[in-house]
Amino acid sequence: MNFSKRIEKMQESPIRKLVPIAEETKGKGKKVYHLNIGQPDIKTPVEFFNAVKDFDKEVLAYAPSQGTPELISAIKKYYAKYNINFEDDEILVTNGGSEALIFSLLATCDHGDEVLVPEPFYTNYNGFGDMTGVNVVPITTKAENGFHLPEKSEIEKLISQKTKAILFSNPGNPTGTIYTKEEIYMLRDISKKHNIFLIADEVYREFVYDGLEYMSFAHLNDIEDRIILTDSVSKRFSACGARIGCIASKNKDLMKQILKLCQGRLCVATIEQIGAANFINVPDKYIEETKEEYRKRRDVVYNALKEMDGVICEKPHGAFYNIAKLPVKNAEKFVIWLLKEFDINNETVMLAPAEGFYATEGLGKDEVRISYCLNVEDLKKAMKILSEALKVYPDKK
Amino acid sequence: MNFSKRIEKMQESPIRKLVPIAEETKGKGKKVYHLNIGQPDIKTPVEFFNAVKDFDKEVLAYAPSQGTPELISAIKKYYAKYNINFEDDEILVTNGGSEALIFSLLATCDHGDEVLVPEPFYTNYNGFGDMTGVNVVPITTKAENGFHLPEKSEIEKLISQKTKAILFSNPGNPTGTIYTKEEIYMLRDISKKHNIFLIADEVYREFVYDGLEYMSFAHLNDIEDRIILTDSVSKRFSACGARIGCIASKNKDLMKQILKLCQGRLCVATIEQIGAANFINVPDKYIEETKEEYRKRRDVVYNALKEMDGVICEKPHGAFYNIAKLPVKNAEKFVIWLLKEFDINNETVMLAPAEGFYATEGLGKDEVRISYCLNVEDLKKAMKILSEALKVYPDKK
Numbered sequence: 001m002n003f004s005k006r007i008e009k010m011q012e013s014p015i016r017k018l019v020p021i022a023e024e025t026k027g028k029g030k031k032v033y034h035l036n037i038g039q040p041d042i043k044t045p046v047e048f049f050n051a052v053k054d055f056d057k058e059v060l061a062y063a064p065s066q067g068t069p070e071l072i073s074a075i076k077k078y079y080a081k082y083n084i085n086f087e088d089d090e091i092l093v094t095n096g097g098s099e100a101l102i103f104s105l106l107a108t109c110d111h112g113d114e115v116l117v118p119e120p121f122y123t124n125y126n127g128f129g130d131m132t133g134v135n136v137v138p139i140t141t142k143a144e145n146g147f148h149l150p151e152k153s154e155i156e157k158l159i160s161q162k163t164k165a166i167l168f169s170n171p172g173n174p175t176g177t178i179y180t181k182e183e184i185y186m187l188r189d190i191s192k193k194h195n196i197f198l199i200a201d202e203v204y205r206e207f208v209y210d211g212l213e214y215m216s217f218a219h220l221n222d223i224e225d226r227i228i229l230t231d232s233v234s235k236r237f238s239a240c241g242a243r244i245g246c247i248a249s250k251n252k253d254l255m256k257q258i259l260k261l262c263q264g265r266l267c268v269a270t271i272e273q274i275g276a277a278n279f280i281n282v283p284d285k286y287i288e289e290t291k292e293e294y295r296k297r298r299d300v301v302y303n304a305l306k307e308m309d310g311v312i313c314e315k316p317h318g319a320f321y322n323i324a325k326l327p328v329k330n331a332e333k334f335v336i337w338l339l340k341e342f343d344i345n346n347e348t349v350m351l352a353p354a355e356g357f358y359a360t361e362g363l364g365k366d367e368v369r370i371s372y373c374l375n376v377e378d379l380k381k382a383m384k385i386l387s388e389a390l391k392v393y394p395d396k397k
Numbered sequence: 398m399n400f401s402k403r404i405e406k407m408q409e410s411p412i413r414k415l416v417p418i419a420e421e422t423k424g425k426g427k428k429v430y431h432l433n434i435g436q437p438d439i440k441t442p443v444e445f446f447n448a449v450k451d452f453d454k455e456v457l458a459y460a461p462s463q464g465t466p467e468l469i470s471a472i473k474k475y476y477a478k479y480n481i482n483f484e485d486d487e488i489l490v491t492n493g494g495s496e497a498l499i500f501s502l503l504a505t506c507d508h509g510d511e512v513l514v515p516e517p518f519y520t521n522y523n524g525f526g527d528m529t530g531v532n533v534v535p536i537t538t539k540a541e542n543g544f545h546l547p548e549k550s551e552i553e554k555l556i557s558q559k560t561k562a563i564l565f566s567n568p569g570n571p572t573g574t575i576y577t578k579e580e581i582y583m584l585r586d587i588s589k590k591h592n593i594f595l596i597a598d599e600v601y602r603e604f605v606y607d608g609l610e611y612m613s614f615a616h617l618n619d620i621e622d623r624i625i626l627t628d629s630v631s632k633r634f635s636a637c638g639a640r641i642g643c644i645a646s647k648n649k650d651l652m653k654q655i656l657k658l659c660q661g662r663l664c665v666a667t668i669e670q671i672g673a674a675n676f677i678n679v680p681d682k683y684i685e686e687t688k689e690e691y692r693k694r695r696d697v698v699y700n701a702l703k704e705m706d707g708v709i710c711e712k713p714h715g716a717f718y719n720i721a722k723l724p725v726k727n728a729e730k731f732v733i734w735l736l737k738e739f740d741i742n743n744e745t746v747m748l749a750p751a752e753g754f755y756a757t758e759g760l761g762k763d764e765v766r767i768s769y770c771l772n773v774e775d776l777k778k779a780m781k782i783l784s785e786a787l788k789v790y791p792d793k794k
Contacts, residue, residue, distance in 0.1 A: 005507050010654075010661070013462075039458055043455045059439070059440055060638040106403065108401055111403070263413055
């Protein structure tokens with residue numbers, strides 16, 4: 001039996017495809033430090049679990065398709081802390097940020113349409129493009145430049161009749177880059193001039209370091225009808241398993257259209273919504289402490305990378321990832337070698353080869369994404385292993 | 398700003414679009430019996446809530462993309478009760494039956510391909526077709542014939558080069574029809590001869606009345622590579638809000654492809670999976686009692702409909718819906734009239750106009766779907782209201 005071309009074309013997750021090799025390594029008794037995945041180790045706020053445990057209905061019924069009123073109210077209050085003011089019908093609860101992105105693409109693009117995406121990008125954007133029949137057109141950014149955007153004219157060259165949106169994450173996964181105000185205004189100008197949507201994935205909104213001022217795309221009041229925020233509680237509240245995200249937009253007509261998609265899949269899990277609604281009662285210091293912890297980890301990773309010969313990595317100012325260019329010919333082979341051949345005291349490290357984060361063929365082959373979701377002690381050990389490994393790796397550039 | 402054509406084309410849920418009128422009615426102090434939605438009132442087994450309350454991890458982490466091992470094991474055991482034997486890699490946990498259906502379409506059909514679907518069908522099949530760019534080609538079935546399938550040659554006439562699958566629910570929503578063995582074998586023969594998948598939505602598997610023998614499409618061993626089951630705990634365990642479903646198929650290559658879709662959206666809600674895994678410990682008598690309760694309700698509805706002048710309705714043998722052809726010119730207008738103009742002792746009834754359950758223009762205009770998710774006493778009152786309403790409704794055929 002034949003499958004669809006679109007599903008055959010989909011790539012395996014570059015974050016997960018080497019997992020079987022890591023499992024084999026662990027099976028041999030070797031410890032593996034996982035810098036490949038963005039699974040936080042920070043404790044989920046007890047407020048979530050308390051609300052879940054308080055659930056006392058006898059029937060686990062469908063929630064409203066748009067989300068429970070309690071969760072929508074909590075999301076509104078959360079945004080208000082950032083001076084972003086949404087009304088009830090400007091928020092739709094989704095199955096994580098993933099569904100928010102899929103719905104945004106379905107609502108703005110037809111089959112064969114295009115979205116511009118700065119690369120390297122969150123690898124599943126490719127998958128969402130494949131699922132929705134939308135072509136991802138990369139705006140290439142570079143390690144040497146801290147993955148900041150190219151000139152406006154460079155971006156405009158990529159725009160065609162089929163371009164319906166620019167999709168990006170800010171703070172950036174996998175780069176840790178925070179867009180400057182100039183970059184944000186440039187994207188606004190492009191959106192205005194070419195009549196295209198900006199789909200802003202802001203799930204790492206809290207994780208901005210070094211005193212940088214953070215600006216949400218929702219603050220661009222003059223183009224609010226073309227801003228679509230996609231969001232998630234996964235990272236900020238260390239609640240990846242809740243699968244609670246949202247789409248938010250001041251474009252009420254758009255939201256009415258997307259509501260049809262929400263109705264099609266009926267609702268998002270009821271109990272997880274009840275838990276997530278209670279995040280609004282988490283003291284602000286939870287976020288502050290979490291952010292400070294990630295900042296420390298960022299420093300461990302960045303300071304270690306800086307000391308490694310031949311590694312190129314600008315200081316990342318946000319999220320909990322960075323992309324490092326390594327002095328190796330092929331980063332995927334290097335990662336496999338790390339797992340299979342290398343260890344220090346029977347410990348090794350796993351990284352995500354970055355090629356899968358690019359749409360342009362051939363880019364990222366010598367890069368890795370490093371996720372700093374481990375505690376400082378483990379991170380130090382992991383970076384030591386990486387450093388020693390690079391010294392002896394046989395297939396260097 | 399323009400939206401995509403595909404989202405503008407999507408219809409509003411015919412089950413939910415009249416809800417604002419019902420709300421208005423209730424706002425005036427009138428009681429509305431909801432026969433329009435399939436939200437069961439049966440208690441969810443305590444096993445679910447107990448497992449949820451026992452969750453004691455401090456970090457709510459991602460679950461595996463394919464589902465938790467515990468839930469997959471529980472699903473295997475559940476199927477084994479029906480002599481259906483799946484292996485671990487033949488089951489993928491999904492966000493309800495909805496996502497199972499969307500993934501099945503994405504994996505078998507490209508944009509512009511076709512699926513045959515017996516109509517009337519679960520109205521969201523239309524939405525899933527719109528989302529995935531797959532054209533729903535209806536196999537028309539009729540109230541007078543209990544919504545059984547037409548002759549094989551009639552179905553074969555609809556098959557083109559673009560036909561990749563036949564999608565259907567059995568027991569049927571919205572018809573309550575159970576396919577006979579002859580119908581099942583006919584679909585098998587068509588699948589074999591024309592090399593197309595059978596996507597069998599069997600979420601109402603338990604709800605088969607009148608001693609009919611139930612046969613799953615998974616029992617068709619000779620075409621197991623082309624059978625895709627889509628399933629859900631929503632109805633059988635009265636757990637619609639859990640959003641736990643699955644895809645199951647013996648076609649391991651297909652499942653490997655669909656796993657990429659699962660990885661793209663990371664995972665299904667962790668806590669709901671933990672709850673659902675414990676359904677395997679629900680005593681069989683829960684299902685038996687639930688089924689018996691629905692059987693009683695079916696009798697109340699069917700016996701009442703039989704007595705109403707001009708109503709056409711064959712006895713439904715499964716699920717908890719039926720489609721009734723009413724002696725009215727336009728069922729949607731009738732439903733609105735029921736809500737706005739009619740009551741008995743300040744009580745009225747809400748039905749789902751059936752037009753939205755058909756793909757063929759003009760069909761179903763004089764039909765409604767009746768969902769019997771209310772207790773017997775309320776159902777009796779609701780059917781009395783319907784009966785009296787039909788006697789006095791001014792716009793009859």
